Amino acid sequence: MTVTEGDDLAHILVVDDDSRLRDLLTRFLSENGFRVTAAGDAADARRKLAAIEYDLIVLDVMMPGETGFELTRALRKTRELPILLLTAMGEVENRIEGLETGADDYLTKPFEPRELLLRIRTILRRTRSVPEVADAGNEVTFGPYSYDRTQGELTKGGQTVHLTESEALLLGCFAQVPGRTLSREDLVARNAVNGHERAVDVQINRLRRKIEKDPKFPRFLQTVRGKGYVLKATPPGT
Incomplete structure (x- = not known):
């Protein structure tokens, strides 16, 4: 498996009514370091989008029912x-119509798989950049806190901050993709929260009480209205 900088952990939804091409793309992208989910049409894609947050969609235009342009x-x-x-x-x-619908890029069939891979990586480098987060190797820092992704340990001023198992799972999930918004559905799917989506808010509030000076006005674990939550950073020590 080949994993390059910028696309580790990226989850791609491939939507195409051609089962042969869909299977080929799924296998090819998986072999190149991506998590891949496949859908046979727009309706199937909508169901999967409602359950999990993806990093990118590879979407066929000409499909029965709702077309790629319409979706x-x-x-x-x-x-x-x-x-x-x-x-x-x-x-x-x-091509112009495709871009006018809001698509990030447009590739004409037949295409060379390596060109598809290059275009995907280019899009992800642009859309997944998170400059506001101080991320050095295995450590993610936010304010006075430092989280070691390998050890699963949170420290403040060199002192370990005790986390329950559920709090550690939740923070670890955000620390894997700092700066990215995770929906409640995505957190449940990643096993960051045990239980129903409604349990997410409860666990978020508990974690905030550990890392926020005022949990009602969080600086680090922020709410993104209508989308979910995101772990943001501020300069250490502030």
Whole structure:
């Protein structure tokens, strides 16, 4: 397996009604270091999008029922998820239409798999950048805290901060992707919270009481309205 900087842990949703191409893309992307979920049409994609937060969608344009263009327009109304369109239509007008729907990139079939890989990595480097987080190797720092992702240990001023097992699981999940918003559904899917999605808010509040000066006005573990939660950083010691 080949994993390159910027695409580790990236989860891609491949949507194509051609089962042969869908299987080939799933295998190829998996072999190149991505987590991959496949969907056979737009309806299937919508069900999967409702359950898990993805880093990017590779989306076929010409599908029975809702087309890739239509799904892209609908998604753009509610989220900023990167979308790479695949289509057999190579005319300039079609490429322009694809980009006007809000897609990040457009690739015409047939294509070279290595070009698809290059375009995916380019999109992810741009959309997954998190400059506000101090991330040095296995350590993620936010304010006076430092979290060791290998040991699963949180420290403040060199002193260990005691976390319950559930708090450690939750913080560890955010520390793996600092600066990215995780939905309640995604946290449950990643096993960061044991139980129903409604249990997420309870666990978030408990963790905030450990790391926030005022849990009602969090600086580090912030709420992203309508989307979920994100671990943000401030300069250490502030």
